[in-house]
Amino acid sequence: MSSISPPPPTASADHTQPSTQHNAMNSALLRLPAELRLKIWAYSLGGHDLVITSNSLFNDPLPKIYVSIRSELTLNSGSNPRTPNHLLSLTLVCRQIYAETHPLMPFSLNTFHFFGLCAYHSFVAYLSQAQRDAVREIVFGIFILHWYLLQAVDLTIKDKLPGLEKIVVVAGAFSSILMLGWGGVSREGGMDYAEGERRFVRTIREREGENVDVVFRGNYPKE
Numbered sequence: 001m002s003s004i005s006p007p008p009p010t011a012s013a014d015h016t017q018p019s020t021q022h023n024a025m026n027s028a029l030l031r032l033p034a035e036l037r038l039k040i041w042a043y044s045l046g047g048h049d050l051v052i053t054s055n056s057l058f059n060d061p062l063p064k065i066y067v068s069i070r071s072e073l074t075l076n077s078g079s080n081p082r083t084p085n086h087l088l089s090l091t092l093v094c095r096q097i098y099a100e101t102h103p104l105m106p107f108s109l110n111t112f113h114f115f116g117l118c119a120y121h122s123f124v125a126y127l128s129q130a131q132r133d134a135v136r137e138i139v140f141g142i143f144i145l146h147w148y149l150l151q152a153v154d155l156t157i158k159d160k161l162p163g164l165e166k167i168v169v170v171a172g173a174f175s176s177i178l179m180l181g182w183g184g185v186s187r188e189g190g191m192d193y194a195e196g197e198r199r200f201v202r203t204i205r206e207r208e209g210e211n212v213d214v215v216f217r218g219n220y221p222k223e
Helices: 016-026 034-045 095-101 117-126 129-134 142-150 171-179 193-208
Strands: 049-054 065-070 111-114 137-140 166-170 213-217
Touching (some): 049 117, 111 117, 142 171, 166 171, 166 193, 193 213
Parallel strands (some): 049 111
Antiparallel strands (some): 049 065
């Protein structure tokens, strides 16, 4: 699986400047206006649901972060993420593209889904402060919901990811949390999902602030 933070391209000090100038003058791509180039970089690097896992459960003293892309955001056991072998390859093409895209664009334009508490902590510890500041959107699946709502953890996501703007909640996972008793929205004849959502939004506002948007994605199980 791919590393989330690749090293910068290497080049001999004697050739870096001439090669950079040559690319800027002769590449049809790099001669495009800067605004158009940035749109191309954003289209290539952004818009993905990235699944963050950690191998710390296997007693590795130095947990590694792995990234996968889901074509659909779901927690069904049959949905296996595929490895984005070339997700960040664009940043390594040349120094100019690296400077225009890395290290922040892949973090500000993608959605991060953490498979467990270890994955979350390893992820934020792995990133630089600038990369943590750049993260805008994360997913609350079953693991993070359980940790955030049911465990005795005084957790505020924005303490570690201060640029957070949006939380995407997986509806099927949220229904499991409600069935475990969170929110007290069990009603005769079924679950009051609308009230559960309202209470969750209030919880997010209290912990993360008024500027974090909450979106519920997916369908609840039929009663």
